[in-house]
Amino acid sequence: MFFVSNRNFVLRSTSGHSIRFERGVAISVPNAVKQEALEKGCIPCDEKGKMITSIDEIPSEPVSTRPQAPEDDATRAEEIVKAMAIIVKRNKPKEFSGPMPSALAISAELGWATDHKEARKVWEANRADLVGNGKGE
Secondary structure: OOEEOOOEEEEEEEOOOOEEEOOOOOOOOOOOHHHHHHHHOEEEEEEOOEEOOHHHOOOOOOOOOOOOOOHHHHHHHHHHHHHHHHHHHOOOOHEOOEEEOOHHHHHHOOOOOOOOOHHHHHHHHHHHHHHHOOOOO
C-alpha cells in the first residue's frame, strides 16, 4: 500500500522499519507499518500519489494506544534518561548490561525500541546524574 505525507520526516517503526517520507511523494509502506503511518498523519494513496477517497479502501485496524517514539534526538534522549532513572532506582540485576541499564530493559520501560548504541550514548552523557557522584558502578 502507498502513503503520502504533507511533511518531510522519517517514520521509525516499532517493527524495525525506517521510512523516509517526502512531502507529496507516494511511498510504498509494508503492511506491518501502515497503522503507524496512519497514526503519523500519512494518507493512503495510489502509486502516483492520488489519495484514496473510498472509506472501504482505508485500513480498519484499531488505533494503537502504545507510546510513539519521539522523532527528534533531544526528546528521545530525555525519555531514555527518564527510563534509565527508573531502572537504576529499581536496581534489578537482570535489567543491566554491565554498569548500565540494558537496551532491552530501557525499551520495555519506554514502550518503544532503542538500541545499545543510542542507550550507551545517553548513559555516558548522564551517568553522573543517574548514579550520583559515580557511586553504583
